[in-house]
Amino acid sequence: MSPSTDAGADVSTGAPASGPSETDGRVVEALRRALPGRVVTDPEVLTACTADRSGHRADAPPLAVVEAREVADVQETCRIASAHGTPIVTRAAGTGLAGGAVAGGGEIVLSTRSMDRILEISPADRLAVVGPGILNGDLNRALAEHGLWWAPDPASRDISTVGGNIAMNAGGLLCAKYGVTREAVLALTVVLADGRVVETGHRTVKGVSGYDLCALLIGSEGTLGIIVEATLRLDPLPEGPPTTIGAFFDSVDDAARAAAAITAAGHRIALMELMDEPTLAAVAEHADQDLLRRGRAHLLVQCDGPGAATLAEAVVAVLRDHGGDVEATDDEQRAAELLALRRAALPALEAQGTLLVEDIAVPRSRLAETFAAIRELEAAHGVTIPTTCHAGDGNLHPTFVVTSEEIPARVWAAAEALFAHALAVGGTLTGEHGIGLLKRAWLPDELGPEQLQLQRGIKAVFDPQGLLNPGKIFAQETA
Amino acid sequence: MSPSTDAGADVSTGAPASGPSETDGRVVEALRRALPGRVVTDPEVLTACTADRSGHRADAPPLAVVEAREVADVQETCRIASAHGTPIVTRAAGTGLAGGAVAGGGEIVLSTRSMDRILEISPADRLAVVGPGILNGDLNRALAEHGLWWAPDPASRDISTVGGNIAMNAGGLLCAKYGVTREAVLALTVVLADGRVVETGHRTVKGVSGYDLCALLIGSEGTLGIIVEATLRLDPLPEGPPTTIGAFFDSVDDAARAAAAITAAGHRIALMELMDEPTLAAVAEHADQDLLRRGRAHLLVQCDGPGAATLAEAVVAVLRDHGGDVEATDDEQRAAELLALRRAALPALEAQGTLLVEDIAVPRSRLAETFAAIRELEAAHGVTIPTTCHAGDGNLHPTFVVTSEEIPARVWAAAEALFAHALAVGGTLTGEHGIGLLKRAWLPDELGPEQLQLQRGIKAVFDPQGLLNPGKIFAQETA
Numbered sequence: 041m042s043p044s045t046d047a048g049a050d051v052s053t054g055a056p057a058s059g060p061s062e063t064d065g066r067v068v069e070a071l072r073r074a075l076p077g078r079v080v081t082d083p084e085v086l087t088a089c090t091a092d093r094s095g096h097r098a099d100a101p102p103l104a105v106v107e108a109r110e111v112a113d114v115q116e117t118c119r120i121a122s123a124h125g126t127p128i129v130t131r132a133a134g135t136g137l138a139g140g141a142v143a144g145g146g147e148i149v150l151s152t153r154s155m156d157r158i159l160e161i162s163p164a165d166r167l168a169v170v171g172p173g174i175l176n177g178d179l180n181r182a183l184a185e186h187g188l189w190w191a192p193d194p195a196s197r198d199i200s201t202v203g204g205n206i207a208m209n210a211g212g213l214l215c216a217k218y219g220v221t222r223e224a225v226l227a228l229t230v231v232l233a234d235g236r237v238v239e240t241g242h243r244t245v246k247g248v249s250g251y252d253l254c255a256l257l258i259g260s261e262g263t264l265g266i267i268v269e270a271t272l273r274l275d276p277l278p279e280g281p282p283t284t285i286g287a288f289f290d291s292v293d294d295a296a297r298a299a300a301a302i303t304a305a306g307h308r309i310a311l312m313e314l315m316d317e318p319t320l321a322a323v324a325e326h327a328d329q330d331l332l333r334r335g336r337a338h339l340l341v342q343c344d345g346p347g348a349a350t351l352a353e354a355v356v357a358v359l360r361d362h363g364g365d366v367e368a369t370d371d372e373q374r375a376a377e378l379l380a381l382r383r384a385a386l387p388a389l390e391a392q393g394t395l396l397v398e399d400i401a402v403p404r405s406r407l408a409e410t411f412a413a414i415r416e417l418e419a420a421h422g423v424t425i426p427t428t429c430h431a432g433d434g435n436l437h438p439t440f441v442v443t444s445e446e447i448p449a450r451v452w453a454a455a456e457a458l459f460a461h462a463l464a465v466g467g468t469l470t471g472e473h474g475i476g477l478l479k480r481a482w483l484p485d486e487l488g489p490e491q492l493q494l495q496r497g498i499k500a501v502f503d504p505q506g507l508l509n510p511g512k513i514f515a516q517e518t519a
Numbered sequence: 520m521s522p523s524t525d526a527g528a529d530v531s532t533g534a535p536a537s538g539p540s541e542t543d544g545r546v547v548e549a550l551r552r553a554l555p556g557r558v559v560t561d562p563e564v565l566t567a568c569t570a571d572r573s574g575h576r577a578d579a580p581p582l583a584v585v586e587a588r589e590v591a592d593v594q595e596t597c598r599i600a601s602a603h604g605t606p607i608v609t610r611a612a613g614t615g616l617a618g619g620a621v622a623g624g625g626e627i628v629l630s631t632r633s634m635d636r637i638l639e640i641s642p643a644d645r646l647a648v649v650g651p652g653i654l655n656g657d658l659n660r661a662l663a664e665h666g667l668w669w670a671p672d673p674a675s676r677d678i679s680t681v682g683g684n685i686a687m688n689a690g691g692l693l694c695a696k697y698g699v700t701r702e703a704v705l706a707l708t709v710v711l712a713d714g715r716v717v718e719t720g721h722r723t724v725k726g727v728s729g730y731d732l733c734a735l736l737i738g739s740e741g742t743l744g745i746i747v748e749a750t751l752r753l754d755p756l757p758e759g760p761p762t763t764i765g766a767f768f769d770s771v772d773d774a775a776r777a778a779a780a781i782t783a784a785g786h787r788i789a790l791m792e793l794m795d796e797p798t799l800a801a802v803a804e805h806a807d808q809d810l811l812r813r814g815r816a817h818l819l820v821q822c823d824g825p826g827a828a829t830l831a832e833a834v835v836a837v838l839r840d841h842g843g844d845v846e847a848t849d850d851e852q853r854a855a856e857l858l859a860l861r862r863a864a865l866p867a868l869e870a871q872g873t874l875l876v877e878d879i880a881v882p883r884s885r886l887a888e889t890f891a892a893i894r895e896l897e898a899a900h901g902v903t904i905p906t907t908c909h910a911g912d913g914n915l916h917p918t919f920v921v922t923s924e925e926i927p928a929r930v931w932a933a934a935e936a937l938f939a940h941a942l943a944v945g946g947t948l949t950g951e952h953g954i955g956l957l958k959r960a961w962l963p964d965e966l967g968p969e970q971l972q973l974q975r976g977i978k979a980v981f982d983p984q985g986l987l988n989p990g991k992i993f994a995q996e997t998a
Contacts, residue, residue, distance in 0.1 A: 164783045164884035187785060209727045220725055222734065223702055238969045244880040245912035246699055246950035248688045248738045249958070249965050250992055251974050255701065255734035259727045276785025304643045306666060306755025346826025401723040405643035433724035471725035479728070486728050490717045494980060495730050501976035513729055 080105040092136040100145030119235040130262040132201040138476030172203025188274040191218035209259030211472030216432030230265030233503040262509040264502040282344040283352035284375035287364035288335025295337035296408035298362035299431035311342040318426035326388035393443040400462035401471030404434040421454040435471035559584040571615040579624030598714040609741040611680040617955030651682025667753040670697035688738030690951030695911030709744030712982040741988040743981040761823035762831035763854035766843035767814025774816035775887035777841035778910035790821040797905035805867035872922040879941035880950030883913040900933040914950035
């Protein structure tokens with residue numbers, strides 16, 4: 041595994057390294073004229089756009105932020121950018137974990153954060169039509185009044201937007217039962233780089249007319265088009281209280297095998313979260329709790345909907361068979377406490393340093409051996425890799441805590457070995473965070489040259505000038 | 520609505536109209552040399568490939584059928600076809616309803632029907648890896664031994680292949696609860712027109728590395744690549760017996776409103792099938808049953824999995840509220856009789872003439888008005904349009920029974936008006952059958968010029984010579 045074009049530690053955006061040019065000034069002036077009141081060049085705002093939650097930061101600030109309110113604003117921005125050959129980075133809440141919304145020198149930031157209206161909620165068709173800038177959490181609060189919800193449930197739901205969730209094909213805690221974002225989007229309206237509007241998908245559950253461009257756009261990280269409206273497939277809220285189950289195990293191996301056994305038994309659990317010993321140790325230290333006395337790994341399971349209680353009994357039996365110290369509850373307060381333990385993981389790790397959160401996914405039968413591989417990598421590279429895991433779908437977040445200014449070479453070496461393991465067992469570099477800047481160096485290893493060529497070809501069909509989020513997903517082609 | 524390039528009644532494949540050329544002979548000879556024992560030119564076999572179940576038939580037989588057994592056979596066929604510029608029509612069981620697998624003069628048929636092996640069943644990862652030629656029904660019988668199933672459930676499941684289901688993104692009876700084929704495919708290995716192999720997707724539930732080419736290939740009707748291996752997402756078989764509910768209504772309007780009310784109430788039913796009066800009349804005549812005395816429309820509902828009995832009670836209440844004469848059963852024998860009534864629809868209509876089965880889908884709230892529109896079209900065009908409907912997902916099969924040699928102009932006029940209605944209410948030309956030859960004239964009306972251009976651009980990226988299933992989905996470009 042050897043990233044061919046640029047090393048992980050040295051990622052740059054597609055932005056030119058030199059200072060503002062004459063063209064840059066003309067672009068900003070054209071934007072101001074065409075979009076009065078929408079163009080922001082306040083240095084603080086520009087600087088905020090050079091980073092997301094991946095830990096990456098562009099060297100220079102972007103030219104301007106266009107705060108779009110209407111589809112026409114997006115079109116106008118694209119027309120001006122196309123005319124001048126200026127790159128556009130679409131951005132909403134900036135909560136991404138892969139550098140996908142990081143903007144640098146010479147680039148326009150197109151913010152869709154203010155396009156946050158709910159245009160329609162149709163219980164009859166179980167769909168909602170929304171602007172891309174609405175927060176996932178805000179949407180779901182509005183939907184709850186109708187007994188409905190939009191299933192994508194990234195941990196960031198209260199701070200991340202629907203448009204961002206779609207651009208990344210976000211995952212979250214509930215995917216094993218409720219699917220990823222792709223399954224919950226019926227239609228997308230996008231603006232192409234040249235300003236033309238394209239409506240993909242349907243208001244119907246089924247539809248097979250031509251290629252599925254809606255599915256193709258989901259997860260395309262702002263590189264093919266700018267999402268300006270989304271028609272979302274809604275589900276009825278699960279009835280009755282869920283049953284929440286917490287279990288401590290003597291080893292992560294036992295916990296991982298218990299999780300795999302639940303999947304293999306065909307139990308349709310809503311949520312299954314695993315924490316390993318280094319993670320528990322961090323939580324214990326942060327919360328001043330003696331968690332390690334109770335076990336060396338923790339599994340949290342939730343069963344919802346019809347038959348939840350019966351299912352929970354079966355799950356508890358499997359957990360006990362694997363040596364789990366199990367507690368099950370349908371009391372709301374106690375369930376919240378059990379969930380809080382898992383939610384404490386990220387803050388506890390953040391308290392120790394800057395985090396590099398990895399995002400590999402592996403077939404669910406390979407969970408235990410993947411945890412074993414992580415322990416071997418810790419020993420081999422002299423690092424600690426606390427790991428949480430969406431065990432219901434085999435998506436792990438091995439996390440490196442960095443206390444130095446630069447990310448040490450041994451961390452990158454361990455991360456590379458981790459990616460190699462994921463690919464070797466039939467997994468992927470990224471289950472839900474995306475490629476962005478962070479993983480583009482390794483993407484060719486996963487896709488292979490033929491598929492990479494097809495993907496670049498598709499990019500060129502949608503965006504022949506290469507203006508939409510350049511340098512994201514694919515490293516810049518060198519002449 | 521005016522099909523711009525060719526009329527519906529006059530569709531031809533991409534094949535040249537002239538007789539076999541010198542090149543054709545050289546291609547067949549090259550195939551024979553490279554693939555001994557795999558190349559069939561028996562006139563009966565060739566003639567069988569000129570049709571599918573759409574009613575379309577190519578004017579001239581294809582050059583040869585290559586019966587591929589291995590991926591290498593497919594690659595070799597593609598290399599030879601590319602070298603000679605000869606089109607390839609991929610075909611398996613030939614059960615398509617849109618002319619997608621119809622092959623004509625000057626074309627090679629690449630049959631994947633013999634690539635029918637189950638390579639792996641993994642209960643631990645809830646997946647199976649199969650060759651494209653396996654029948655859906657055969658696969659599901661093998662999976663049942665493991666307590667698993669592959670959810671796509673087209674009515675043709677006993678005679679259609681998994682590869683064909685994927686190439687068309689097949690729907691079926693269970694989509695409202697279990698999703699379409701796209702949601703049940705994890706990974707695809709395809710051979711490109713030039714013989715290169717590309718592996719798309721993952722063995723994992725989640726994966727967001729680059730564009731989702733696996734989703735793009737699903738439903739691409741053999742125009743982008745040839746599926747040679749599929750990794751399928753499996754579900755555990757629902758526990759316990761389902762509850763099956765049959766209800767007669769005084770009018771299709773009542774039945775359609777009852778179906779919409781079940782959706783709007785958020786009930787997650789497995790199956791909901793509606794038959795209108797002309798369909799019931801055909802079944803009554805065919806089976807010599809006095810069905811019309813019981814009602815003028817019929818709704819069949821099935822509830823499965825945990826909580827099925829409770830859900831069934833709620834459904835029965837909704838049906839009675841809408842004037843339904845309702846029977847519910849969990850007796851296997853009686854349930855089979857209720858299902859048999861729905862299954863009798865197609866044979867009963869086939870007994871009356873050649874069928875042109877349409878496949879529009881509309882938002883579920885628009886069902887009642889769509890049936891009203893169909894009744895108006897019957898009056899306006901002097902035709903009868905018996906219609907069955909997957910009411911759980913708004914997918915209707917308005918059916919024209921043709922007794923003449925040619926399809927009458929009034930049938931095409933009514934079909935065009937039907938398509939216009941579907942698009943006007945936010946629906947689609949085709950919910951599950953695909954575009955193929957049959958609907959390509961109307962596709963531009965649904966997609967619009969911008970999206971059509973993107974779709975043609977994608978086609979050119981995958982297949983620059985235009986050799987894979989030319990003339991399907993898109994009408995041939997005229998110079």
